[in-house]
Amino acid sequence: xxxxFIAGVAEFLPYxxxxxxxxxxxxxxxxxxxxxxxxxxIFLGVMQFIEGNILVPxxxxxxxxxxxxxxxxxxxxxxxxxxxxxxxxxxxxxxxxGIFVDDIKNLKK
Numbered sequence: 185x186x187x188x189f190i191a192g193v194a195e196f197l198p199y200x201x202x203x204x205x206x207x208x209x210x211x212x213x214x215x216x217x218x219x220x221x222x223x224x225x226i227f228l229g230v231m232q233f234i235e236g237n238i239l240v241p242x243x244x245x246x247x248x249x250x251x252x253x254x255x256x257x258x259x260x261x262x263x264x265x266x267x268x269x270x271x272x273x274x275x276x277x278x279x280x281x282g283i284f285v286d287d288i289k290n291l292k293k
Contacts, residue, residue: 190204190205190208190209191205191209191228191231194208199268199271202228202232205228206228209224209228210224210225213225237256240255241253241255241256244275248275248278248279248282249279249282250275250278250279250282254278255275255278258274258275258277258278259271259274259275261274262274262277
């Protein structure tokens with residue numbers, strides 16, 4: 185329960201939340217047993233995979249109107265070009281570009 189609470193609070197820290205959860209959760213789990221530490225490691229990995237590859241793209245698609253593929257692609261390109269700052273601004277930039285494209289399409293009609 186403690187690790188779950190820590191993970192929930194740490195999610196408010198983009199990019200650093202999972203690291204904080206791992207750094208706090210693993211010593212707590214290791215104090216219990218190696219099996220508990222392994223279970224925590226697997227659980228955190230699966231949760232990060234689900235969040236990063238399924239939930240975030242779906243939420244971005246519904247809220248910003250950008251498909252999951254474009255979301256992931258823009259994050260990768262943003263990170264490659266500008267590092268963490270590029271990944272942070274990638275989705276807003278793509279959303280703005282999408283709005284401009286929609287406006288241009290509407291002007292032509």
